[in-house]
Amino acid sequence: MSAIRAIVLDLDFTLLTRDKTVRPRTLESLVRAHDMGYQLIIATSRPVRAVRSFVPEELLRRCTLITLNGAVVHEFTRGHQWQMSCMGLNARKLISRMVDSEVPVQITAECWGEDFATNREYTEEELRKKQHADFSMLKTIQQIDYGWISKVTADGQGQPLDFLIDWADDFPEFSFIPVLENTVVNIVPRSIDKSTTVVTVLKRFQTHPSEMMVFADEMPDLRLMEIAGVAVAMGNAVSPLKEAANTVIGDCDTDAIADYLEKTLLQEQETA
Known part of the structure; x- marks a missing residue:
């Protein structure tokens, strides 16, 4: 095994179970790993407000969090956050085209991951459950600050959006x-x-990608798996990730991450 210095985890269906919780043994093993000197990085497409609602503070304060598919970084260990890139004013043209589409598209535009803009009307309960937000965080499409948009999400509400993908x-x-x-x-x-974004964060820790261990389940993490020193696919991962992985562990609803860390990194440290 490579000399691992950082542990990188996808969020949904990897760190989180299907009911959006972190299993107690997984939490314990990751806290131990951090306290033994490993850097912890969570990388997700979700905004920070959602991550805060799922991940216990005990773990989150020990992590660097990469949100919105790499657009925003929150270094809780240092109290910093920064935007890696924004979509710029062309996002206005894209969103206008979505609004005018014949197929109804629910649009969500994120900047830093706290406030967000949408063309959907929410009840207070829907806002809390689906967006992990309250009305103070909600803006209309007309109120978007296009100069700071990090990510746009289009939701077909169950209908395929192949026509939108063709706009690429x-x-x-x-x-x-x-x-x-x-x-x-x-x-x-x-x-x-x-x-x-993970590579940029690793440089701040003076860590090479070959010194990271990645846990993941979905296609957006394939490149991470390819450059990692150790690539670990969840049992519920899609086939290409399993093929790219060094090892495949159990399902996200089990203690698979804890089991693997205890048999590898944590055991190695204890016997060193």
Whole structure:
């Protein structure tokens, strides 16, 4: 095994179980890993407000958090946050085209991951459950500050958005990332993704990608798996990730991450 210095985790269906909790043994093993000197990085497409609602503070304060598909970094260990890239004014053209589309598209535009803009009307309960927000964080599409948009999400509400994915040629500066069988499309600046932002964060820790261990389950993490020193696919991961991984562990609803860390990094430290 490579000399590992950093542990990188995807959020949904990797660190989190299907009911959006962190298993107690997983929490304990990651806290131990941090306290033994390993850097912890969580990389997700979600905004920071959602991560705070899922990940216990005991773990979050020990992590560097990469949100919105690599667009924003929150260094809780140092109290810093910064934006890696923004979509710029061309996001206005993209959003206007979505609004005018014949197919209804629910649009969410994120800047830093606290406030957000949308064309959907929410009840207070829907806002809390689906966006992990309250009305003070909600803006209309007309109130968007286009100069700071980090990510746009298009939700077909169960309907495939293949037509929107086809717009990629018209917006070469953006990456169109379909998920959930193309019913949701995340759109971010092409200049960044999870892997490029993780590499930037690792440089701040004077750590090479070959010194990271990655846990993941979905296609947006494939590049991370390819450059990692140790690539670990969840048992529920898609086939290409399993093929790219050094090892495949159990399902996200089990203690698979804890089991693997205890048999590898944590055991090695204890016997060193």
